[in-house]
Amino acid sequence: MRILITGGAGFLGSHLSERLLLEGHEVVCMDNFFTGRKCNITHLLDNPYFELMRHDVVDPFKLEVDQIYNLACPASPVHYQHNPIKTTKTSVMGAINCLGLAKRVNARVFQASTSEVYGDPSVHPQPESYWGNVNTIGIRSCYDEGKRCAETLFFDYHRQNQVDIRVVRIFNTYGPRMLADDGRVVSNFIVQALQGQDITVYGEGQQTRSFCYVDDLIEGFVGLMNQDQVIGPMNIGNPGEFTILELAQKVIELTGSKSQIVYRPMPEDDPKQRQPDITQAKAVLGWEPKVQLEAGLKKTIEYFAQQL
């Protein structure tokens, strides 16, 4: 198949590009390089089945493709809050442009949605049927509401125009090729530990997250995209739930770092807890994560140790 990946030069997009090329597909990688990097995909540029297209998803595009994975959107709070209006535009206009293309060429289209659609959840763990608890006017809203609106558009294009959609809700994912300076907790802690800097825990570190290793996530993506039973939304994530303080301690232990833990103010609207209910992914895809936190952290530490 000929497959378009928007945001293909980013953290997840580059891993997905590799995976689809390995399966023998042709990949068109579209990116505006806001948070993506050429070095994530340099090793793919010589592959005749890989094509790089510098383009912004906010602007319309025409291509002949069989499948579309829409991943274009800055994902870390630091980056999506840098230009919040652009973040909403990217989610909403990007979704419309991908859906318009899918409708025109009759392609299946996949949306990278997020656990942020659940906001600061009052139901725990979060099943797909939970509607969420999201602030419409806070500093995270450009991302959360942009992604929620994108989901709405996907389902309306499906109902109104019979577009063939798949929607995944991704829970915090980590691994090689995360940006060292994008402020996400796993990369922050590893980089701080490797450089002997203080480990910055926000609040008291009692908020929880569930961390999925990138290889497991990509397996879930491809599984959801290529089955005909459900269109989603489907949670993909690792149900292993840890406090941020536990994560900091684990990173110190695995790096053997002498870094100290320091406490910093909790950012506005920071969700207190998050854990995916993956009953649906298990039942429909037979999918569940294989890489546990310690093993995934070791691989990620190895990557950053080479980069720094």
Ligand code: NAD
């Ligand atoms: P990333 O920032 O590494 O990748 C996003 C990519 O999109 C980058 O290459 C960036 O340059 C590109 N991009 C941004 N705006 C664009 C635009 N207007 N036009 C074209 N390209 C644009 O982040 P990631 O972690 O790889 O996330 C990929 C997708 O998965 C995002 O949509 C994100 O919201 C979603 N997601 C990721 C996580 C996670 O934990 N990694 C969790 C939930 C959802």
Ligand code: UDP
């Ligand atoms: N966090 C932290 N220290 C950091 C970066 C993040 O304590 O240096 C916390 C942050 O407040 C949040 C959690 O780690 O509670 C996950 O943050 P991240 O930005 O990775 O993802 P998200 O909040 O979008 O789930």
